[in-house]
Amino acid sequence: MTGRVAGKIALVTGGGSGLGAADCAALAREGATVIVTDVALDSAQRVADRIGNGALALALDVADEANWLSVIAEIDRRFGKLDILVNNAGIVQMADCEDVTLDQFRRVNAIMNEGVFLGCKHSLPLLKRADNASIINMSSTGALLGFPIFFAYSAAKGAVRSMTKSIAVMCQEKGYRIRCNSVHPGAIETPMVQEAEGRVGQEQPVVAGVLPPGAKGAPEDVANMVLYLASDESRFVNGAELVIDNAVTIRPF
Template identity: 40%
Template sequence: MARLTGKVAIVTGAAQGMGAATARLFAAEGAKVVLCDILEEAGQATAAEIGGDAWFRKLDVRSDSEWEAVVAETVERFGQLDILINNAAIVHFSPIEAMPAEDIERVLAINVMGTMLGAKHAARAMTAAGRGVIVNISSVDGLRGCNGLSAYTASKWAVRGLSKSLAFELGPRGIRVCTVHPGGVNTQMGNPAGLEGDALNVGYERVPLQRIGEPEEIARASLFIASDEASYISGAELAVDGGWSAGYYQPFLPGAPAGLGK
């Protein structure tokens, strides 16, 4: 089923991980996909692997001028822009008192300003067409707090709030805006040690589905929102986190999995 036939999508952070999985899925569903990333070699390789109309464009999401150029070149090349997946992001682990100001600035610049600039330039192209979808990738940490992740959590809550505002601002123009909130995902960011097998799911025992997610599972959520099947959905949050945002199992209460907490 080609749910994105005739549509053109930009996906950021598309050289690897969730972005690459999203680009592959969108192309398989009929979209022309522009893959954007600062990782030029990996991005070119991913686009070549996808083939067809997949096209890589180097992009630093912090740059207003680069965003303007990418959107303009996309419209010039493909005639339109229907979908933006703001996926590019970084994570930073540190207690707040040990975090240099430049690290805070970098997280907020990539995760928040990059998302805002993408929406800014995509909105212009989408407004001209009278339609569009922007999917901003937040996080389970945009739905709750977490120790050691203050800058990242702040950035993902900002993406969540930004998306609510954009849903109001852009809705009358025919543009839908939603957030996707992944939990732990088996990517370079979510599994930097490259764990496999049983070791991969250590630490997820108290999450309802008791495992890490795969990039393709996040991509399928973005596909649904970007498709016409979600035509009356905007301003919504879709948690794709194995139930993590619902809470944790309490090991010694009824209903907990056998052996939990031993």
């Protein structure tokens, strides 16, 4: 199947690397015009140049409301609508509740909690102009399990999970043609995971087929789910939390 999101305009935050870059590539491959945003514009531009199909790179600090407003205004000026919003940008802070500082906690939540709020809030006017729009919020298995060392990260991802459901119901109640779902990856081979594990740049090859317990997924595994949720194939999937973790969260030990 090709052209699954042909003609759609997609905005991806944190699109300069990792999961975001994989999401951008998958959406562009299936026909979407992708706005690649990242706090590092050079990274976003490299991804936009690589994926083609009219991709546009814009600088975006998702914790900055004024920056969001300027990006949305630029998308409005160029395209007049938005079909797909992928709130992907994130950071990780390794510290438990006793050790994390208030500044660290606030910074993590500013990016992944407030950033998703701002993205949804300010994108809605453009999303409402689309025929069948989709918001995809990147949460985590950290929102579903107890991970003491990722306290701030898990708190932010839990907020993303909850906000997603509220937005999905709100859009239905107000008659907006917008779905909203959250994606909950487990351990995925990304630069952020490598940094947390102290092995930056040591990428593992993508393994084909069913993975054994404990194996990490590839960014493309998450991007394939994002592509499905972005397409009209998932029209009956709304307010859901889709877990991509190779059965980690359901194991009895």
